[in-house]
Amino acid sequence: MKAPSARAVTVRVQPSPAAPAAYDVVIGAGLLGRIDALIADTAPAAACAVVVPDDIEALYGQPVLAALREAGRRAALFTFPAGEAHKTRAVWSDLTDALLAARFGRDSCIVAVGGGVAGDLAGFVAATYMRGIPLVQVPTTLLAMLDASVGGKTGVDTPAGKNLVGAFHPPRLVVIDPEVLRTLPDAEVRSGLAEAVKHGAILDVAYVDWIRAHADDLLGLDPAAVEHLVRRSVELKAEIVAADPFEHGQRAILNFGHTVGHVMELASGFSIPHGFAVAEGMLAEAAIGELAGITEPGSVERLAVVLRALGLPDRARPFAHLSGSMRLDKKARGAEPRFALLARIGESARNAAGEWTHSVDPRVLDAVSSTLRDV
Amino acid sequence: MKAPSARAVTVRVQPSPAAPAAYDVVIGAGLLGRIDALIADTAPAAACAVVVPDDIEALYGQPVLAALREAGRRAALFTFPAGEAHKTRAVWSDLTDALLAARFGRDSCIVAVGGGVAGDLAGFVAATYMRGIPLVQVPTTLLAMLDASVGGKTGVDTPAGKNLVGAFHPPRLVVIDPEVLRTLPDAEVRSGLAEAVKHGAILDVAYVDWIRAHADDLLGLDPAAVEHLVRRSVELKAEIVAADPFEHGQRAILNFGHTVGHVMELASGFSIPHGFAVAEGMLAEAAIGELAGITEPGSVERLAVVLRALGLPDRARPFAHLSGSMRLDKKARGAEPRFALLARIGESARNAAGEWTHSVDPRVLDAVSSTLRDV
Numbered sequence: 001m002k003a004p005s006a007r008a009v010t011v012r013v014q015p016s017p018a019a020p021a022a023y024d025v026v027i028g029a030g031l032l033g034r035i036d037a038l039i040a041d042t043a044p045a046a047a048c049a050v051v052v053p054d055d056i057e058a059l060y061g062q063p064v065l066a067a068l069r070e071a072g073r074r075a076a077l078f079t080f081p082a083g084e085a086h087k088t089r090a091v092w093s094d095l096t097d098a099l100l101a102a103r104f105g106r107d108s109c110i111v112a113v114g115g116g117v118a119g120d121l122a123g124f125v126a127a128t129y130m131r132g133i134p135l136v137q138v139p140t141t142l143l144a145m146l147d148a149s150v151g152g153k154t155g156v157d158t159p160a161g162k163n164l165v166g167a168f169h170p171p172r173l174v175v176i177d178p179e180v181l182r183t184l185p186d187a188e189v190r191s192g193l194a195e196a197v198k199h200g201a202i203l204d205v206a207y208v209d210w211i212r213a214h215a216d217d218l219l220g221l222d223p224a225a226v227e228h229l230v231r232r233s234v235e236l237k238a239e240i241v242a243a244d245p246f247e248h249g250q251r252a253i254l255n256f257g258h259t260v261g262h263v264m265e266l267a268s269g270f271s272i273p274h275g276f277a278v279a280e281g282m283l284a285e286a287a288i289g290e291l292a293g294i295t296e297p298g299s300v301e302r303l304a305v306v307l308r309a310l311g312l313p314d315r316a317r318p319f320a321h322l323s324g325s326m327r328l329d330k331k332a333r334g335a336e337p338r339f340a341l342l343a344r345i346g347e348s349a350r351n352a353a354g355e356w357t358h359s360v361d362p363r364v365l366d367a368v369s370s371t372l373r374d375v
Numbered sequence: 376m377k378a379p380s381a382r383a384v385t386v387r388v389q390p391s392p393a394a395p396a397a398y399d400v401v402i403g404a405g406l407l408g409r410i411d412a413l414i415a416d417t418a419p420a421a422a423c424a425v426v427v428p429d430d431i432e433a434l435y436g437q438p439v440l441a442a443l444r445e446a447g448r449r450a451a452l453f454t455f456p457a458g459e460a461h462k463t464r465a466v467w468s469d470l471t472d473a474l475l476a477a478r479f480g481r482d483s484c485i486v487a488v489g490g491g492v493a494g495d496l497a498g499f500v501a502a503t504y505m506r507g508i509p510l511v512q513v514p515t516t517l518l519a520m521l522d523a524s525v526g527g528k529t530g531v532d533t534p535a536g537k538n539l540v541g542a543f544h545p546p547r548l549v550v551i552d553p554e555v556l557r558t559l560p561d562a563e564v565r566s567g568l569a570e571a572v573k574h575g576a577i578l579d580v581a582y583v584d585w586i587r588a589h590a591d592d593l594l595g596l597d598p599a600a601v602e603h604l605v606r607r608s609v610e611l612k613a614e615i616v617a618a619d620p621f622e623h624g625q626r627a628i629l630n631f632g633h634t635v636g637h638v639m640e641l642a643s644g645f646s647i648p649h650g651f652a653v654a655e656g657m658l659a660e661a662a663i664g665e666l667a668g669i670t671e672p673g674s675v676e677r678l679a680v681v682l683r684a685l686g687l688p689d690r691a692r693p694f695a696h697l698s699g700s701m702r703l704d705k706k707a708r709g710a711e712p713r714f715a716l717l718a719r720i721g722e723s724a725r726n727a728a729g730e731w732t733h734s735v736d737p738r739v740l741d742a743v744s745s746t747l748r749d750v
Contacts, residue, residue, distance in 0.1 A: 089468055100535040128503070131530060131541040132621075155506060160475040166506040167542055246507075 025149060025174040025234050027227055032138070032177045035064060035111070036071030043134045043172035045109035047074040049099050051122035052113040053082035059183060060113050060140055068111075075111075076102055080121065084270070087117050087156050089165060095125050109134040109172070115141035116148040120163070123154030127169030134172040140180045142192025142226075143275060146199070146233040149174040151241050168246060178226045186219075191275025193218060193310045194257075196229055198282060199236045201303065202253045205346025207232055208306055215309035252356040253348040256340040257282030263322040279307050280316040280375075287316070287368045288360055289341040289349070296344035303345065313375065320369030400524060400549040400609050402602055407513070407552045410439060410486070411446030418509045418547035420484035422449040424474050426497035427488040428457035434558060435488050435515055443486075450486075451477055455496065459645070462492045462531050464540060470500050484509040484547070490516035491523040495538070498529030502544030509547040515555045517567025517601075518650060521574070521608040524549040526616050543621060553601045561594075566650025568593060568685045569632075571604055573657060574611045576678065577628045580721025582607055583681055590684035627731045628723040631715040632657030638697040654682050655691040655750075662691070662743045663735055664716040664724070671719035678720065688750065695744030 026038060039048065048068050052061030057079050068075040078098050080091050099108075110133060112122035119137050126135035135154075139145045155166020181189065193211070200208035210228075211218065217225035237254070244251040261281025265272055272280075286303055289295025308314040338357035343349040351358045401413060414423065423443050427436030432454050443450040453473050455466050474483075485508060487497035494512050501510035510529075514520045530541020556564065568586070575583035585603075586593065592600035612629070619626035636656025640647055647655075661678055664670025683689040713732035718724035726733045 089464070093464055096540055097533065097535070100533060100539060128530075128540050128542055130539060131528060131543055153506065155503075158472065158475060160472070164475060164505060165471055165503050167503055168506055 023170060023172050023174070025176060025238075027176040027178070027230050027234075029177060029179050029223055029227075031175050032060070032063060032180065033067050035136075035138070035175055036068050036073055038173060038175055039068075039073075039109065039111075039136055040071075043109050043136055045134060046107040047076075047104055048109055048111050048136075049078055049102075049104050050075060050111045050113060051078045051080070051095060051118065051125065053086075053115075053118055054079045055082035056114060056140060060138070060180060064111060064113050064138060076104075082114075082117070084117055084157070084162075087121050089156055089158065092121060092124055092128075092156050095122070096129060099125070099129060104129075106130045106133060109136055111136045111138060113138040113140060115139065115144045119144055119148045120153070120155050120166070123169055123171070124156055124166055127154050127167035132169060135169060137171045137174045139174070139176060141184055142181055142189055142230075143195055145176050145178075145230050146192055147195045147237065149176070150234055150237040152245070176230055178221075178223060178230065181221055181226065187273050187276075189219065189221070190311050191273045193229075194275030194279045194282075194307070194312050196233050197303070197306055197310070197312075198254075198257055198278060199233045201282060201286075201342060201345055202256050202340070202348045203236050203239070203346065204232075205344075207236070208302075208345055212306040212309050215306070219311065250356050252338075253340045255357075256342065256348070257285055259337055259339050260284040260288075260316070260319050264317065264319060267322050276313055279312040279314075283307070283313070284316040284319055284368065284372075285339055286342060287371075288339060288364060291368055292341070292358070292360060292364050294349050294358065295342045299342055299345050315375070316372055317375040318369045318372045320366045398545060398547050398549070400551060400613075402551040402553070402605050402609075404552060404554050404598055404602075406550050407435070407438060407555065408442050410511075410513070410550055411443050411448055413548060413550055414443075414448075414484065414486075414511055415446075418484050418511050420509060421482040422451075422479055423484055423486050423511075424453055424477075424479050425450060425486045425488060426453045426455070426470060426493065426500065428461075428490075428493055429454045430457040431489060431515060435513070435555060439486060439488050439513060451479075457489075457492070459492055459532070459537075462496050464531055464533065467496060467499055467503075467531050470497070471504060474500070474504060479504075481505045481508060484511055486511045486513060488513045488515060490514065490519045494519055494523045495528070495530050495541070498544055498546070499531055499541055502529050502542035507544060510544060512546045512549045514549070514551060516559060517556055517564055517605075518570055520551050520553075520605050521567055522570045522612065524551070525609055525612040527620070551605055553596075553598060553605065556596055556601065562648050562651075564594065564596070565686050566648045568604075569650030569654045569657075569682070569687050571608045572678070572681055572685070572687075573629075573632055573653060574608045576657060576661075576717060576720055577631050577715070577723045578611050578615070578721065579607075580719075582611070583677075583720055587681040587684050590681070594686065625731050627713075628715045630732075631717065631723070632660055634712055634714050635659040635663075635691070635694050635697075639692065639694060642697050651688055654687040654689075658682070658688070659691040659694055659743065659747075660714055661717060662746075663714060663739060666743055667716070667733070667735060667739050669724050669733065670717045674717055674720050690750070691747055692750040693744045693747045695741045 050065050061077055065075055065077050078095055110122050110126040112118050123135055126133055137149045139149045152168045152170035154169045155163045158164045214225050240251055257278045261277040265277040282303055286295055286300045290297055304314040336359055339360055341349050341358050350356055425440050436452050440450055440452050453470055485497055485501040487493050498510055501508050512524045514524045527543045527545035529544045530538040533539045589600050615626055632653045636652040640652040657678055661670055661675045665672055679689040711734055714735055716724045716733050725731055
C-alpha cells in the first residue's frame with residue numbers, strides 16, 4: 001500500500017485464523033426419524049427451531065418435531081406460507097420475531113425442512129439470528145437434495161429480483177432421506193434430474209453416462225439409484241464450492257444452462273418448472289458453445305439423448321428475443337450477459353483470459369436461436 | 376459420528392480452505408480527503424455507496440463523496456435518519472432497495488461514515504447485499520474508532536432487543552481521521568475514553584497508566600495522544616478478536632463493565648451516555664470481583680483514579696434492583712447473568728472451568744450494590 005499520509009498509522013487485523021468448519025451431508029433411508037442423534041453429534045444445540053412451509057407441515061414438519069421431542073430435545077415448529085412468492089424480507093422478519101418471542105437463544109439451531117425456498121429462507125434466518133446460529137438442512141425435494149443443500153447460499157427475494165438479499169452461511173449438517181421423494185410430484189423429480197445432468201455435463205462424463213443408463217431406475221425412485229445420484233451430485237458440487245467458496249471464479253460453471261434457462265423461466269411467468277427450463281437452457285448454451293467454436297460438436301445431441309431418457313425437454317425454444325433481460329441477471333448487473341460453456345460433455349471451458357465465463361457475440365445468440373422453433 | 380443407518384452415506388463438504396482476509400485500520404490526520412487511494416489499494420470496487428446518517432451528511436458524507444468523485448470513482452450518497460431508534464430492519468430494507476434502484480452491483484462497496492449506528496446498520500446492508508459486498512468503515516466518533524471498527528459485528532435492533540439481527544462481516548478497510556473529532560461533543564469524547572480504559576483494564580496495565588498520565592492531552596484532543604490512543608485500543612481489540620472471531624470464548628472479556636453498564640443504560644432510558652454507563656459498570660464489576668475474591672483488592676480505587684482524571688463517573692450507582700433485567704441480555708438469554716471480571720488491572724480472570732465469564736452469587740451483587748448510593 002502507498003503511504004496515505006506521512007503521519008498515518010496502520011494496524012493489521014486478522015479476523016480469524018481458522019477455516020470455516022467442514023460439514024457432512026448424510027444420506028440414508030429413514031434418517032428423518034433419527035435426526036436427533038445426527039444433530040447431537042454435529043450441531044449440538046440447547047433447542048431446535050424447526051422451520052417448514054405450511055404445505056408440508058403435517059407431512060414432514062410434525063414428524064421431524066416429534067423425532068426431536070421424543071429424544072428429549074427442546075423443539076418448536078415455525079411455519080411460513082409455501083412458495084417462492086413468500087421468500088421475502090417480511091417473512092424472514094416474521095420468523096425471526098417468532099423465534100425471539102419463543103426465547104430461542106444463541107445456543108439454538110434452526111432445522112430447515114423443505115425445498116429450495118425453505119433452505120434459502122430459514123437459512124437466512126439462521127445466518128442473521130443473533131449474528132448467526134447453526135443451520136441443519138433437511139431437503140425434501142430432489143432439486144434441494146442435489147443442489148441447494150451444498151454451497152452455503154441463503155437469502156430472500158426483493159421486488160427488484162431473486163436472491164438479492166442474503167448471506168453465505170453453510171449448514172452444520174445436511175440430512176437427506178430419499179424416502180421423502182415418494183410424495184414428490186413426478187415433474188419435480190424430473191426437474192431435479194436436470195440439475196444432476198448439469199453436474200455431469202460440466203464435470204464428469206461418466207456420471208452423464210451413468211444417469212442415461214439408469215434413467216428408468218431414477219424415474220422409478222429406485223432407492224439405490226437415487227442414493228448414488230444424490231451422493232455423486234453432492235460430491236461434484238462440493239468440489240466446486242470448496243475450490244471457490246464465495247463465488248468469485250470457478251463456481252460460475254454451475255450456471256451452465258441457467259443464463260438462458262432463467263430468462264425462459266421468467267418469460268413463462270414460472271409456468272415452466274425450473275429443471276425443464278434448465279434442460280432447455282443447457283441445450284441452448286451447448287449450441288451457443290458449438291457455434292462459437294468453444295464446445296465440441298455433437299455435444300447438443302449427446303445432451304438431448306440423456307434429457308429425452310429422463311422425460312425432460314430434448315430441444316430448446318427460441319430465446320434471442322429475451323436476450324435483453326439476460327442483462328438483468330444478478331451476476332451480470334450493469335454488464336453484458338456472460339455464459340458458462342462446455343469444452344465437451346463432462347468438461348467446462350475457460351476463456352482466453354482463463355475465466356470460467358464467456359461473453360458471446362449477440363449475432364451468435366441470434367443465429368442459434370433462429371434455428372429453434374417454439375415448443 | 377455413530378452410523379445413523381446401515382445404508383447411510385456421508386459426504387464431507389469443506390466450504391472454504393481459506394481464512395477470512397486480514398484488513399488494515401489506517402489512522403492519520405487528513406485521511407478523509409485521500410480515501411479513494413486507500414480504497415483502490417484494499418477494497419477495489421467499481422462503485423462506492425456512501426452510507427451516512429442525515430445529521431452528519433453535510434459535515435462528513437458530502438466530503439467523502441466529493442473525494443471519491445474527484446478521484447474519478449462512481450459514487451453516490453445514501454442517508455438514513457440518525458439515531459439508534461432507526462437502527463432497524465425497516466431502514467436496512469430501505470437502504471438496500473435504494474442501492475438496488477441505483478443499480479449498485481456485486482462489484483460495489485459500501486463506505487459507512489458515522490458512529491456505531493452507521494457502522495452496524497451500513498455494515499449489515501453490506502453483509503447481506505447480494506450475499507455480501509465489501510465494507511469500508513469511516514468512524515467519526517471516538518467510540519466507533521476505538522471499538523466498533525474492529526470485530527466485524529454488524530446488525531440492527533428489533534422490538535425484542537438490541538443487535539438481535541445481524542452478521543459477522545469484517546470490513547476490508549477502516550479509515551480513521553482524528554481530525555473529525557474536533558466536531559464531536561465533549562461528552563462523546565469522554566464516552567469514548569471510557570472504552571479505552573476498559574481495553575487497558577482487561578489486557579494492559581501500562582495502557583491504563585498511559586491514559587491517566589495523558590488525560591489532559593486526550594481531553595484536549597492533542598493529535599499525537601489521540602493517535603496513540605486509537606492505535607493501542609485497536610491493537611488490543613484486534614488481538615482478542617483474532618483469538619476468538621465468532622465470540623465463543625475469550626472475546627467475552629470485552630464485556631467487562633457492560634453487564635451492569637447495559638442495565639443502567641436501559642434503566643435510564645439511554646439518558647446516560649454509553650461510556651458513562653460503562654465507567655459505572657466497570658467500577659461495579661470490579662467491586663463485584665473484589666468481594667467475590669476474584670479481583671485484586673484496590674482495583675476499584677485504581678479505576679476510579681483514571682476515570683476521574685477523564686471527567687468520567689468515579690463511582691457507581693446501586694444496581695441490584697436491576698439484576699432481573701440482566702437476564703434479558705442477549706448473551707445470557709434463558710440463563711443467569713454472567714460477568715467478565717478482572718484478576719487485576721490489566722488482566723482478565725478465568726473461572727475454575729477455564730471460562731472467561733463468571734456466574735456470581737446474587738447475594739454478592741446485593742452486598743456490593745448496598746454499599747453504593749444514588750448518583
